[in-house]
Amino acid sequence: MNSIKTIFNNLIKCKTPQELIDEGENSELKKTLGAFDLIVIGIGAVVGTGIFTIIGSAIVGSSDGAGAGTAVVISMLLAALASVFSALSYSEIAAMIPVAGSAYTYTYATMGEFMAWMVGWILMLEYAIGNITVASAWTGYFVQFLKGFKHILPAFVVNCPLWLRNDYRTMYELCNKYNWNPQDVMPFINLPFGIHIPLAINIPAIAIVFILTLLLIKGVKESTKVATIMVGVNMFIILSFIVVGSFYVAPENWGTSWATFAPNGIEGIFSGAFIIFFAYIGFDAVSTAAEETKNPQRDLPIAIMGTLLICTILYVGAALVLTGIVPFNFIDTQAPLAHAMRFIGKNWYAGMLSVGALCALTSVLLIYQLGTTRILWAMSRDRFLPKSLNAVHPKFKTPHIMTWLSGLVVIICALFMDLNLSAELCNFGTFTSFIIICIAVLILRKTEPDRPRPFKVPFCPWFPIFGILTCFALMYCKFSAKATSALYFILWLIIGLTIYALYSYNSKRQEELEQADNN
Helix, strand or coil, rough: CHHHHHHHHHHCCCCCHHHHHHHHHHHCCCCCHHHHHHHHHHHHHHHHHHHHHHHHHHEEEECCCCCCCCHHHHHHHHHHHHHHHHHHHHHHHHHCCCCCCCHHHHCCCCHHHHHHHHHHHHHHHHHHHHHHHHHHHHHHHHHHHHHCCCCCCCCHCCCCCHHHHHHHHHHHHHHHCCCCCCHCCCEEEEEHHEEEECCCCCCHHHHHHHHHHHHHHHCHHHHHHHHHHHHHHHHHHHHHHHHHHCCCCCCHHHHHCHHCCCCCHHHHHHHHHHHHHHHHHHHHHHHHHHHECCCCHHHHHHHHHHHHHHHHHHHHHHHHHHHHHHHHHHHHCHHHHHHHHHHHCCCCHHHHHHHHHHHHHHHHHHHHHHHHHHHHHHHHHHCCCHHHHCCCCCCCCCCCCHHHHHHHHHHHHHCCCCHHHHHHHHHHHHCCCCHHHHHHHHHHHHCCCCCCCCCCCCCEEEEEEHHHHHHHHHHHHHHCCCCCHHHHHHHHHHHHHHHHHHHHHHHHHHHHHHHHHHC
């Protein structure tokens, strides 16, 4: 009985906010980021994927859910509403506990060791798997970009084989769609006992992840400079699309009744909101860089709320123009904005949009990779993962081992996970972490009422409660549809629970024994 009680006490053992703050102040990471840098990180993570890829799936739908049609504008506002309550909660807790690790760290301060591990495990799903979505989309735009040089580059570069630019899952979906024989479009490796393994490698995705991993090892400030340039190009392209495209809007494309405006009704609107929510992961990425921020108490809330406001305006504007130019059932899901420009005969502008999309998606890849690394680094510091992974590069002052590890995870998973599946899996992680953050704010209001809060959530406890309810409602819609991603999410949780039981729990107890011996 005592052993069960001891285990339970260990599971709910929390770190105090002050312990976390002290660890952050003693961190070896270099503090180089200001409010502008953080907003660049946030916009870079939010705008790219949402406008250049996911918006098409949200409008048209996929095999796992109906699309919102022209009512995608409502889907975006619903996703933003779910985000704003969580963003306010993030702002309060990030300014109060400005350390690396995001929701993982905040959970450790409120719900204990076990929940902290599970949230950290979910955040790895959110960032690392989400990065696969972006890498897949990057490949699509890169291939389209190369086709513009068909008279200059060799044919095998412009039209490289499908198995060299798609993952295993996508290749089989293409084979099913067009009735191809897999052995005709993919090479097979022959193994003993009559085993034949098809080969499909997304070379562009692997290459860009590798290059950005090297950049992140070089330094977070250097990475942010690159992201700033790309975000600048991205913002110009999107704003020009809204301005130019507005002259070609046909109001009848928005629908003349509710049935034409929202062809799949409320189900389609909620499904679209679930898909588009993938893009709002960006302001969470801001909080992962807290230990590398010069004045986190002031700059983190500004960056989080600024990111959400700017990106929501851009989303709604782009959605109105896109659905006003092209009837929703003709919108392309792979490159919706570029296709819209071709639809109205602006082929030259479609090419420019492809360049903007590459810049946008590169910045998203960079920032997701940054978030993955910083969360893993914080978990390793707490001994949930081997402490040897927590090393900081002596010259660049970056967690280089974790950076390589996170890059390797994305590269391996990109071999067999496609864009839609990884995006939906990422969403489950995002919703869960947002719910946890709202709960954490409510707990800290009770357990740490006197601790200084540079920023406070207004109308507490109602705003955090609304954040919990809206995120839960969107998750429930996907679970009720029995989507493949929902089953994978449950499997991911089971794997995380197993790792904690077999390794992390014992590692934490070993850490406590070492601390006791030192004292």
